Amino acid sequence: MDNNNDIELVQLSLGGDALAFEHLVKRHYLTVYRLSYKWCGAKEDAEDIAQEVFVKLAQKLKLFGRRSSFKTWLYRITINTAKDFIRKCATKRGYETAFAGQQSITNPGPPLDDHLDVRQLYKALDNLPARQKAAVLLVFGEGMSHKEAARVLNCPEATVSWRIFQARKKLKTTLEHQV
Amino acid sequence: MAYFSGQEKTQNDFGASGVIMKNDELKKRLNAMPVPDPSKEAREKALHAAMAEFERLEKKDEKNIKGFSWFGRLKAKTFQRGPAMRKQLVYSVGLAFSLILVAIIIWPNFISYRKAASYKTMHKTAPAVKSAPPTLESGQAVKGKMPAADTIASAPVVKYARPPMETDWARQPAAPATGAAGSRKLALRAYSAEKEGRFSQPDQTYVGRDRFRTITANPVKLVRETPVSTFSIDVDTAAYAFVRRALHNGALPQKNAVRIEELINYFNYDYPGPGDRTVPFRATVGVFPTPWNPDTKLLHIGIKGFDIDPLKKPQANLVFLIDVSGSMKSPDKLPLLKNAFRMLVETLDPKDRVAIVVYAGAAGTVLEPTLVKEKGKIMAQLDRLSAGGSTAGGAGIRQAYALAEANFDPAGVNRVILATDGDFNVGIRNPEELKGFVERKRQTGVYLTVLGFGRGNYHDALMQTLAQNGNGIAAYIDTLNEARKVLVDEAHASLFPIAKDVKIQIEFNPAFVAEYRMIGYETRLLRREDFNNDRVDAGDVGAGHSVTAIYEITPAGSKGRRMDDLRYGRPEATTKIPMHANSAEYAFLKIRYKLPDAEESRLLTTPINSESEYQTLAKVPAEARFASAVAAFGQLLRGDPYLERFDYNDVITLAEKARGKDRFGYRAEFLNLVRLAKTARAMEDR
Numbered sequence: 001m002d003n004n005n006d007i008e009l010v011q012l013s014l015g016g017d018a019l020a021f022e023h024l025v026k027r028h029y030l031t032v033y034r035l036s037y038k039w040c041g042a043k044e045d046a047e048d049i050a051q052e053v054f055v056k057l058a059q060k061l062k063l064f065g066r067r068s069s070f071k072t073w074l075y076r077i078t079i080n081t082a083k084d085f086i087r088k089c090a091t092k093r094g095y096e097t098a099f100a101g102q103q104s105i106t107n108p109g110p111p112l113d114d115h116l117d118v119r120q121l122y123k124a125l126d127n128l129p130a131r132q133k134a135a136v137l138l139v140f141g142e143g144m145s146h147k148e149a150a151r152v153l154n155c156p157e158a159t160v161s162w163r164i165f166q167a168r169k170k171l172k173t174t175l176e177h178q179v
Numbered sequence: 180m181a182y183f184s185g186q187e188k189t190q191n192d193f194g195a196s197g198v199i200m201k202n203d204e205l206k207k208r209l210n211a212m213p214v215p216d217p218s219k220e221a222r223e224k225a226l227h228a229a230m231a232e233f234e235r236l237e238k239k240d241e242k243n244i245k246g247f248s249w250f251g252r253l254k255a256k257t258f259q260r261g262p263a264m265r266k267q268l269v270y271s272v273g274l275a276f277s278l279i280l281v282a283i284i285i286w287p288n289f290i291s292y293r294k295a296a297s298y299k300t301m302h303k304t305a306p307a308v309k310s311a312p313p314t315l316e317s318g319q320a321v322k323g324k325m326p327a328a329d330t331i332a333s334a335p336v337v338k339y340a341r342p343p344m345e346t347d348w349a350r351q352p353a354a355p356a357t358g359a360a361g362s363r364k365l366a367l368r369a370y371s372a373e374k375e376g377r378f379s380q381p382d383q384t385y386v387g388r389d390r391f392r393t394i395t396a397n398p399v400k401l402v403r404e405t406p407v408s409t410f411s412i413d414v415d416t417a418a419y420a421f422v423r424r425a426l427h428n429g430a431l432p433q434k435n436a437v438r439i440e441e442l443i444n445y446f447n448y449d450y451p452g453p454g455d456r457t458v459p460f461r462a463t464v465g466v467f468p469t470p471w472n473p474d475t476k477l478l479h480i481g482i483k484g485f486d487i488d489p490l491k492k493p494q495a496n497l498v499f500l501i502d503v504s505g506s507m508k509s510p511d512k513l514p515l516l517k518n519a520f521r522m523l524v525e526t527l528d529p530k531d532r533v534a535i536v537v538y539a540g541a542a543g544t545v546l547e548p549t550l551v552k553e554k555g556k557i558m559a560q561l562d563r564l565s566a567g568g569s570t571a572g573g574a575g576i577r578q579a580y581a582l583a584e585a586n587f588d589p590a591g592v593n594r595v596i597l598a599t600d601g602d603f604n605v606g607i608r609n610p611e612e613l614k615g616f617v618e619r620k621r622q623t624g625v626y627l628t629v630l631g632f633g634r635g636n637y638h639d640a641l642m643q644t645l646a647q648n649g650n651g652i653a654a655y656i657d658t659l660n661e662a663r664k665v666l667v668d669e670a671h672a673s674l675f676p677i678a679k680d681v682k683i684q685i686e687f688n689p690a691f692v693a694e695y696r697m698i699g700y701e702t703r704l705l706r707r708e709d710f711n712n713d714r715v716d717a718g719d720v721g722a723g724h725s726v727t728a729i730y731e732i733t734p735a736g737s738k739g740r741r742m743d744d745l746r747y748g749r750p751e752a753t754t755k756i757p758m759h760a761n762s763a764e765y766a767f768l769k770i771r772y773k774l775p776d777a778e779e780s781r782l783l784t785t786p787i788n789s790e791s792e793y794q795t796l797a798k799v800p801a802e803a804r805f806a807s808a809v810a811a812f813g814q815l816l817r818g819d820p821y822l823e824r825f826d827y828n829d830v831i832t833l834a835e836k837a838r839g840k841d842r843f844g845y846r847a848e849f850l851n852l853v854r855l856a857k858t859a860r861a862m863e864d865r
Contacts, residue, residue, distance in 0.1 A: 013233070018609075021233050025226055033217045038209070047221035054229035058236060121208055140202075140209040165199070172200035 006070035013061055021061075025054050028071070032078050038141045039082040039133070041122035053081045068151050075142075075152040079134050086130075124174040132167035135160050391435035392640040392702065396819045399696045399733075399741050402687040408697055409684045409705040411717030412482070412726045413438075414672070415646060416665070417631060417639065419445035420655035422816065423848075424634065426855040431863075432816065436639065439699030439813030440728070446809065446845055447669070448725040448802040450481040459677040460484040460720055462770055462785060465803050467793040469731055470833055471811055471825035474739025478685075478695075478730040478787065479803045480768065484677045486723030494591035495531040495674055496548070500579040502599035504539035507566040511657065512633040516598050517561050519630070519662030524558065526670050527551045534582045535560055538575035539604045548586045575606030576616065583625045589776070592675050594626040594651075600633035603641055610641070617649035621716070624776065627651030628673060630665070643702065650679060650719060668843060672721030678772040679719040680780065683728065684710040685787075687766045693740055694733040696821065698810050710771060713780050720772070727806045731821065732765070764788045801837040805846065808834035812853055827857035 006027075012020030032053050037046035056077055064073055125133050131153070138149040139160070146164070150157040400408075418441035425432035453461040465479045487493075499520055507513040524533060528551060535546035535557075546560040579595045587593055597605070607613040617627060627649030629642045639655075646653035652673065654665045665673055682705060687695055697704075709715040720726060733739045770783040793799045812830045814822055830853050838846045 016237055018230065018233060018237075022226065022230060025229050029222060029225065030217070034214050037214045038212060043215050043217070047217050047225070050217065051221070051225035051228050054225050055232045058229050058232035061233075121212065136205070137209070140206045141212075168200040168202070168205060171205065175200075 003069040003071070007066060010061060010064055010070060021058070025057070028074055029054070031071070032074065035075065035078050035137065035142065036082050038137050039079070040086060041126075045085065049078070049082050049085050052085065053078050056081060072148070072151045075138065076154065079138075079152065083130050083134075120175060124171050127174050128167050128170055132163045132170070135163040136167045136171075139164055391433065392643070393435050394438065394701045394817075396814075396817065396821075397697045397699075397701055397704075399694050399821075401694055401742055402689045402692050406689060407684060407686050407707050408695065408730070409682065409707050409710045410697070410700045410728070411703045411705055412681045412683060412720065412728070413440050413700065413703050413718050414444055414721060414724055414726055415441050415643065415653040416445045417642065417653045417655035418442060420657050420661050421639070423852055424655075424657040426852050426859065429855075429859060431856060431859045434817050437813055437816045438702065439810060439817070440703070441699075442813045443699065443727050443729070443806050443809045444725075446805065446849070447723075448481055448483070448727060448806065449839065450483040450725055450802060452483045453485050456485065458783065459772070459774065462768065462783065464768060464785065464787050464791045465793060465799060466732075466765055466787065466791055467799045467803070468796055470796060470804075470807055470829070471822045472731070472739060474737045475731050475733050477807055478732050478765065479806065480683070480728045481802065481806075482681075482720065482726040482770070484672075484720045484722060484724045487671050487675055487677075489671075492528075492671065492722075493675060494588050495527060496583060496586050496588045496591055496593040497527075497532065497674075498534045498536060498548075498579045498583045498595045500536050500538065500576060500595055500597045500605070501564060502539050502597075503537045503564060503566050504600075504604070505567040507600055507633075509633060512600050513564065513566045515656065515659065515662065516630075516632055517564060518659055519656055519666050520561055520598075521558060522663055523666040523670065524551060524554060524561075526667050529554075532586055532588075533557050534579075534586075535564075536575065536579045536582065537564065538606060542575065542606075544578055544582065548582055575604070576613070577606055580620050580623075580625055584623055587624065589624075592626065593624060594628060594674060595649075596628045596630065597645070598630045598632065599642075600631070601638040601641075603638065603645075614644060614648050617645050621648065621650040625650075626676065626719075629653045631655040632657075647718070648716075650676075650716070652719070652721070664843070664845075669721070669723070672724040675722040676719040676775050677722050677724075679775055680713070680715075680717045681720055681726075681770065681772040682710050682715075682717045682780075684769045684771075685730070685766050686769075687732070688764050689735070691735050691763065691765050692732050693735045693737065694742060696731045698729045698731060699813065700728065710769070713773070713778065719775075729806065729810050801839045804837035805834055805839065808837065809849065812849075812856070816856060827853050827860065831857075 006024065009020045009024040009027075013024060029050065033046055033050040036049035036053070037043065040046055040049065053074075057074070060077065064070065125136065128136065134153055135149055138144045138152055139146060144152070146160045147157050150160045153160065415438075418436060418438040421436050422432045422442065425436070450463050451461055453459065460482050463481045463483070465481075466476050467479070469475045469477045501513075501516065501520075503513065507516075527533070531551045532548045533546070533551060534544065534548040536544050545564070546557065549557055551557065576595075576597070579597075583593045583595055603610075603613065605613065607616055621627075627646060628651050629646045629649075631639065631642050631653065632655075642653045645651070654661075654673075656662045656665060684707075703718070705715065705717070718726075733741070764786045766787045768785050768787055771780040772783070773780045796804065808830050811822065811825055811833070812827075815825075815827060815830065831850060834846070834850055834853070838850075841847060
C-alpha cells in the first residue's frame, strides 16, 4: 500500500537517511504543487507554495503521528501553507483578480470558454472563506470523500458537508454575478 | 436558519437568493481546470531547499544530542521548538512518549537494519544521487599494477579496502548490531553477553557510552585445513591507553576495548634493525615454549624499522583538524589536546608547516598553513581554541585535506591529524561517504592520524576505520604523558612512515605444526588472496617503529592438540608435498610492503626453522618475553580460554624479568597496570 511506503520513507528519514527523504519529496511534489495551483491560480505562486511545503515537511517530520495517512497529513500542511501564503500576498492578489475581472468584462466570449471559466472560478473560489475553499478543493478538486477531507482539515465530517453546502451556494451567486 | 423546504431554493447569509450550485457542475469545472506543469527549475529548487533544511536539522540534532539514548534524542528534538511552536509541544510530548515505547522495543534494531537496507536499496534505485559511495571510482583512480611473476597474481576488478570478515560498522545485520546506530547499545550488549558467557567475566567492567567493535578471539586452526594466515600489521596504540584509563579508574576495561595487538605494540621493542637502507625494516622470528602452556610454542615475529636521522628528516606538512564541539570542554579533552599539539610543534623544524582547521563548533580554517618559523603565531592560535559555539558549516575534513594538498610536499610527509572525543561531524555526514573520502584521499599521498580524547563518547570503531582506510594510525590520548609519547618521543614514528601497506602471510608446515592460533589482530585479518593484491591496503610502519605479532602453535604430535584428526579425512591426500621437504621448517614467512611513495609492493621472505628456536624460556631475548607477557595480560583481560592456570601474578613475574632498559618507564607502568587489574579482579571475586 502506498501509505506503507510513505511510512517507511518517513521512518528512514527520521533515522537520518537523506536519500529516503529525497524520495519522499519527489514522490509527492506534483500532488502538492497541483493543489497549490488550484488554491492560488498562479503557477509561480504554486511553485513557491510547494517549495515552502517541503521545507516545512523537513521541519515537521518528527511530528508526524501516523494517526492519519502521510498524504492526509501532507495535504493539511499544503492547505495551511497555501492559506498563509495567500494572506501574505493579499495585496498582490487583489490586483490580479481585479485585472482578471476587467478582462472578463471587456472580453466577454461565450460562457463555456475554458480560459474565462477558469479565471472566473478562481475569483469565485478566492471569495470563499478559506475553510470553505479548502473543503471544495479537496472534495471536488482532489476527489476526496467528505470523510477524507475531514481528516485533512481536522474537523468533523458534518462540518465538511456544511462548508461544501455553503460554498456551493456562494459560488453560484458569485459566478452568476460575474456573467 | 431555514433548511430544506422541499425545493432547492434557499436564502443564504448574504442576502442574495439563488439556486445552489450543483455538485456535478462544480466538480466538472474544478476538474476541467487545466493545471500547468511546474517548471523543472522550481521542482529542483524545492527539492534542494527541503534537503538543505533536512540536513541542517539533522546536524543540529546530532550536535546537541550525540551519545544520548533514543529517548534523549526524541526529547531533545522536541524541546528545540521555538516559541512559535509551543502549541505543538503538547502533541510533541505525547508523540514522544508513545514513540519511546516503540523505540525501546523495536527501533534500535529496526533503524540499524533499515539503515543497512536503505543504503543498499536506495543506491540501487537512485544511482544518480551524489552520496552513493564511490568505491569503483576510487578503484579506477589507483595507478598500481599487480606484482610480478614470482607471486600468485589474482586480478579482482573491484577494489575493496577491508575484508568482509571485519564487521563493517556502517552495514550491519539486525541482530548483533555493532554499526553506528546499534553501537550505542553495544556496551550494554557486550556486558550482558559476557555475563552469559562460559568464561566468567568480572562484573566490574567499565561500560560507559564508549563504542567498540565486537571482537571474538581468533579460533585455533588446523594447519591441514587452513595452512595460511594473512594479516595486515597494526601500529595503533589506542587500546592500551584506553585500558590504562579504565584500570586507573579502578575498573576492568570492557572486553571489546582490549585489542591485544595494540597492547603488545604499545611498547617499542629493541629488535635488530635493518642492516642497510635498501630495505626499510628487518624481521626477526623466534620459536619458544609458551609461558602458559607446556604443550605448545609461541611463534614470535618482530619487525623493526629504521629510524630517521634527525638531521635528514623529511619536511612535515601538517594540518590539525580539531573538534571544538561543546563536549570538548572537559580538562581531559581540548585543554589536553592543546598541550599535546603545543608539544608537537616544539619538536618541528622551522621549515615544517602547520595549519589548523576546526569543526563541530566554529568551523573552518583558523590558521592557514604556516611555517613553524612563525611558531608564535601557531601557538597563539592554539591558545585561542575554545570549545562550544554554534553548529558547524560544511568545513572540516574536506578543508583539512585541501590545505594539506595545497601545500603538498612530494619529498616530505603530508598528514592530517584529527583530534576528537568521538564527534565525527567533520562535514561529511554519511559514514560511508566519510570512509570513501578518506580512502580516496589516501591515494593523494596525504596520511591521516586520528587521536582520541576523553571518555564517554569515544567512538573507537569509527576512529579505527578512518585510520585504517586513510593510511594512518589511531591513538588514544588520556594523559599528558601519553601525548608526549605519541607526539614527541615517538614523533618520528607517528609522523614519518617508512613503509606502507605492510602485510604478512605465513604458511605453516603440517609436518611440524598441527594447529595454530593468532593472538590478537582479529580486526586486521586479510583474505589469502589479499596478500598479493596491491590494491588492498594495510598498515604502515613508522620510522623507528617496531611491530610484533605472536602465534601460539601446537607442534605435530604434541599432546596439546585441541582438535582431533578427521576420522573420514585422508590426511595424505589433503596435504601437498611440502616445498622444502628436507628442511625442518615450522613455517614460511612472507612480508609485503611498499615504500611510502610507491604503488608496487616488494616482497621479503624467510623460512622459520630450528635456527630460530629457543629451547627454554630463559634463553629467549627479553623483548620477546616481554611481548609474551603483554599478550598474556591481554588474553586475561579478555577472558580468552587458552591460558590454563596462568594468572596476573604469572604475568608480573614474566614481565618483571624482561623489563630491559625501559628508558621511559612504560614497562614499569605496565607492571602497575597488571597489579591494578589483579586488584580489580579480586574485588569482584569477593
